[in-house]
Amino acid sequence: MGDYLQLMKPRVMSLVVFSGFAALVVAPVQPHPLLAAVAILCIAIASGASGAINMWYDRDIDAVMPRTCKRPIPEGRVDPAEALAFGIVLAIGSVVIMGVALNWLAAGLLASAILFYVFVYTIWLKRRTPQNIVIGGAAGAFPPMIGWAAATGTVSVESIALFLLIFMWTPPHFWALALYRAGDYEKAGVPMLPVVAGPRATKIQMLIYTVLLFPLALAPWYLGMTGALYGAAAVLLGGLFILAAVRVLNDETDRSARKMFAYSLFYLFALFALLILDRAPGLFAGGFLAGVAA
């Protein structure tokens, strides 16, 4: 059982689920609690399905890289065909259940996220271009949009703002990892930016993306989705993210890149946690922090 759980990339799933959950909570319409739980379950299963299909396709390069060589398929603990079947069944199941339980817009977005991750990122871009995670990152940005659509049945400016937030966060997050794993990617023939353009160009790109991310992370505040708590935290967290990118730029060793990777995870979890805290119904007595902001 553990092998199949590992196929679903549980660590990636946790961030995907959390961002989808946050959007579901902050949406202006709340579905029945059971249906909300089903929506979260569908997002989690779809994420796991995408991970399993990704591991099936990437089994050759996973076997080469030390970070991934212990995965179930390269180690021979799960048959590749079984992993593929597992992923396809879960993907179809999650989309159908989402459509039946919530609405078909959310189901369509869920299907788009899976298809984008598998076909656009994994099969098309990952081994062809150093912009793989810039474009492919869209797949990981879908969950808040799916959570929002599950609750409201619509795609709105608010959900697009959350999509863009994760979309802009993904490149500096992944490139921080790629900087200190460049040797692995080179060995596997994956053209990550540090491998193709070198560390310096990657660090400059990371800084650009963290600067572009700064106003985008504030969007939920100036769109009126949240109050001052989120706004203040987004300024602080965004400032620290830019500072981390500057430190990476000025550091010849891997140390700052490792720290930035860890911080990037904390950054996104913290932003979405604050989004929930600042908006959750009744949590702040009708949003008193919104009153403070006004």
Added chain:
Amino acid sequence: MKPDQANPVRSGEALRQRQRAKNWAMFAALAAFALLVYLIAIVRMGGG
């Protein structure tokens, strides 16, 4: 030589145990799926 290659009987037993665990997991997943569909139907029929 791996332990399973040294002892084919044990290897067969390990395989059977693995298959049995997989069958139980499949049963649990199908039961959970049926329960989920039932609960969704109840909520949707109630206007949820």
